[in-house]
Amino acid sequence: MDVHIIQIEYDKYNKHFDHIDPQKAHNGEQISLVSSSPNGRYVITYSYNDNSIEEWDVEDSKLVLKFRENGNLLKNSGFIDDIKVNDSELVCYVLGSEIKTFKMPNIKSPIRLNPPPKMQRPRINFTKKGNLAIFDDNKILVYSKDGKMMSSHELLSHNEVIRGVSIDENDNIWVISPNYLFHWDLEKFRLKFSYSLGFTADRIDKVNNIFTVISKGNSIVIKYNNEIAIFSESVHFPIQNIKLKDTNIRKIELCKIQNNDYLLAFNLPGKYEKQDEKYKKQNIFLYHITDINKQPIDVSKIFNKGHYEDKFYEYNSVLEKAFGLVNGEFSCINVDFDQEFLDKHKVFFGSHRDDDDFVGWNNYLYQGSYCNDTLAFPDMVNLRQLVLNNCKYIDENEDINFKNQKYKWRIDLKNKKLSVVAEQRILNSKNLEDNSWNSKWNWKILNNNALALRYYGNCTSDTVIIYNYDIKNKKIKIEYYYYKKGLVKINKEFSKSILPITSEITDLDKDIYIIEDDRCLAKYGQTLLPILIESSGSDLTRRMEDIYKKCMKLVKEDPKRNLKFLNIITSSMNKLYKGHFDYITKFNSEMFMILDPFNKSVKDHSHFYTFSQEMAIIETGYSKFLKPFQYLIDLVNTLRNFSIERKAIQYITLIVPYVDYSRYPLEYSFWNELFYPPSSVFTDTCIKEVYSNWNGEAIIRFKWNKFGRAYYIIIWLLFTIFLVCFTIASYPTNSITREIRIKLYQTSTVFGVFHLIHELRQFIQKPNKYFFSRMNLFGKRIFKFIL
Structure with a gap:
């Protein structure tokens, strides 16, 4: 397999500070911990060697030293295990079993937590609203910004032993047991979903705290010891399981490259002044999230230029910037993957590099069999903007550029045509589906370059159609169709993490994509099967039979991974009883003893x-x-x-x-x-x-x-x-x-x-x-x- 290197440029000007202190971070001592605020405005660093804390402002890709505590406050108190900062400069750190909170720069006037938490090995994080969440494997405490306890909750487990608990900045509670990952909502304290790990969680290293969960958009990544499981939201089985060969890798981060999420896995520098040889070299690997056939790429030389003195600590997905040491200076690294950069360095994944129409990283998913990623990984953020009318309208004709690619969508309302154009050459055209040409039209380009069109006429109907261009087969496909008749408001139906499914999808035969793709079937099977049961026609009955057979096959092949596919059938038992009683008899016979x-x-x-x-x-x-x-x-x-x-x-x-x-x-x-x-x-x-x-x-x-x-x-x-x-x-x-x-x-x-x-x-x-x-x-x- 060809290995292609991704260059990451950094700002050369940030090695000179304009304000408080022109010296190196922590007087040149090793940086041990780095934490950035969710919006990327502030960065906190801590050094074990001189026991000091520093705060940095991020200003136009430059790091400006704002505050330094020289270590007198922490002297003879031990080493800080974890440190966090929120968007309002509220800092919290864990020192043994103690938790200290203060508002920058008032480090000598800590905020008193009332009542004080009593935990042996507490962990911390800030919520969306900036409140402080303190937790261990038995209890969760939430404090307001002024230190008053807002809620207290205990964690109980029956039969399943809790292996670890994590809370992320998106107000998600993650509880791991030997076989499952449970997703709880921090605000309402309600179970949202459970995921089958794909591996057995036997034990956890309490000292190094190596249980981590990060979530962004539709992607959920869990790291447990040297195991990584990647999930798509609302799909109970892992999209990908990764076993890390480098057992020293401690941290994972999600980064976006051309509107696709990738996973960075890397080890952190050693905690002590005299590092072991294994800590001197920092290994950084880049994983593709959705394609299990792609091997990871070693991008260590891109981040540290091949020198162990240069280190990568933190990646902020909001700013799309990294923080680390460059030439001994603590710097803000600009991660820029625009099309010009990709073309210049010929960064292409896959075997289609000789194909002129195959350009950019977005097409990474289109290798081999066709994948309906519009349904499997729906871009609900842009679709909500579409149904809320927070997007552009189409007057007559419109050219819409693909994101970071040379293609463009061309809408010709006069001739009722939708085309894909490259360099003024029409690659493929398709007749638009709508018959109501007096409707108001608006559009939104999605993360995977699919085109979402919405049209509604005189409040009598509302339609959303998503078109995608299959680059490999050079063909425009309808990947999603939604239709509601009458005076309706569809905002609520698009408020969830998956696309709403209506009976009209079967008219366009789009349900075949849902059945063939395991991820789509897991997301939409419970909604689609009742529609097929209540519909008439031999074709729809055949689709119902396909869903039943696919679920049975998946469970029998791998029950540990696919057991929850049975829920697609069992959730519709009443409807099957009324319309297709033979399926209940068949199900009870096949699944009598598992x-x-x-x-x-x-x-x-x-x-x-x-x-x-x-x-x-x-x-x-x-x-x-x-x-x-x-x-x-x-x-x-x-x-x-x-x-x-x-x-x-x-x-x-x-x-x-x-x-x-x-x-x-x-x-x-x-x-x-x-x-x-x-x-x-x-x-x-x-x-x-x-x-x-x-x-x-x-x-x-x-x-x-x-x-x-x-x-x-x-x-x-x-x-x-x-x-x-x-x-x-x-x-x-x-x-x-x-x-x-x-x-x-x-x-x-x-x-x-x-x-x-x-x-x-x-x-x-x-x-x-x-x-x-x-x-x-x-x-x-x-x-x-x-x-």
Whole structure:
């Protein structure tokens, strides 16, 4: 494979400071830690050798030394393990188990955290709003800018051991277990998604803190020890798994090159004055995120010019600039990959360099089979601007240049033509799909050079079409079609991380791309399958069969990676039951017994001991309310286990194919649960055929053990209190005073209102079932398995 070097130019002028101190950073001592603010305006550096902190301003690609603490404040206090700065110059650093926060330049007047965090090895980061998040593997604390605690949350784990926790600057909480990566929202403390790692996380180096997660756009990258997994948002399996050969690599950063994200992986300089030989050479590798067939490129010589004195520390994706040592000076390195630069240095990846039409890094994805990256990696930022009318309109004709390429889109409304042009030569043309030529048109060019057109006429309809140019086959393709009729607002439908799918996509036969590409099927399968089930026609039925077969094939080939493809089928069980009952029979037959691909060992060897592989909980104040009741349930289970004689026996662990039946919906809300309980896949699938086998029994038992028993015990206790209070208050006797009767009636009223709300919740959720259920008609209650 040819290896091509990428040159990175740096500003030669920033080695002279105009302000405070013209000397080298930290008096020429080794820089140990570097942190830039999210907007790239400020940079904080720290040196282990002289125990000093410095702040730098970034002004027109120049670093200006703004503040220096010479080390007296940190003398005899140990070494700083981590340091962060936010956009308002608030600095926080970790020194052993201590956390210090101050506003620059008031380093001698630290902000007092109230209450102070008590953690052995805390980690830190700033949120989008500039608040401070402090966390370890058991607790998450969020403090305001003035040091007051805003929230406190505990991390619990059932069956799955927490290997590490990370919080990024995009307000994402990442929790890693041996098999999964859990994505939580920091603001709402709600589970957003879970990802299958593709490797086993056995242990983590607590000292070096080598568990890192970074996210940008649709890309999520996790580094754990010497393993890297790259995910696309909302796709549960890794796009790529990388095993680092260089075990000294500690840091990863996402950088953008011609609108595509690439991964930089590199090792940091040593912490000590006398470095080992392995720290003297800095290895920097560049990985392509989406193409697993491309080998990494060693770009170490580009960053450090081949000299170990030059070091690369930090990359800021907002400024698209790097920070490091150049000729011994701390410098701002300009990372410029414009088309002129690429042409000058002949930077092309792939085997199509002799093809005149194959230009630039964007076409890296078009090697081999065609990839619909518009659906797999949707550019939702630009599409939201399109639907919000924050883009250009088309008057009659329009030429739209590709980003950093020699091509351009040409729209000819008069002749109803869309063309791709290069050097005034039309490469390919296609008739525009719209028939409403009185509509208003606007456009947006996406990151992959696809053209998004939106047109709407007199508020009667709204249409979005995305065209892309397949450079290899020299053909314009429609990759996405969205149509809504009537007076509609489509802003909300484009607010998510994936494109909305409507039934019209099947009219253009675009669903074949979704089915063929694993990433597209994982993102859009749950939306597309119900559309196909409810549609008529042999072609659409064939597509439904294709989805079913593809999901079954993927799971059987690699259940550890592809288990969640079953959720595409199980989430539509009700629709399949009504329209295609034979699929339920077929599914129950094929997926009756599946061996656990993770070889999970369990403590309880009894028949139908059920557990979840994906149990990671962040405990909020609401869940703490139920904690005493959970202790009661655990005590009952412990007493039951003591009464059963355990023997060393052989056993096998099976998994239930009904994925996501054993947890709440991701959009769970405590207040909605009180007054308008949302439905889940489990409650929506009230089909006898699903629960009349071992899989259904295992689901019900799991829910009963984890929630149902506690739920009914609480209801029973509250009803008992209500009954006792009302009975005593209404009992005709003179031994009870009027004041006591009033208090008992008040207590009865409170509990009566609670039970009334409980009945109203049942009625709101399913009114028909509420009136016609025999359970409600006769007040039948089941206590058989409560204890």
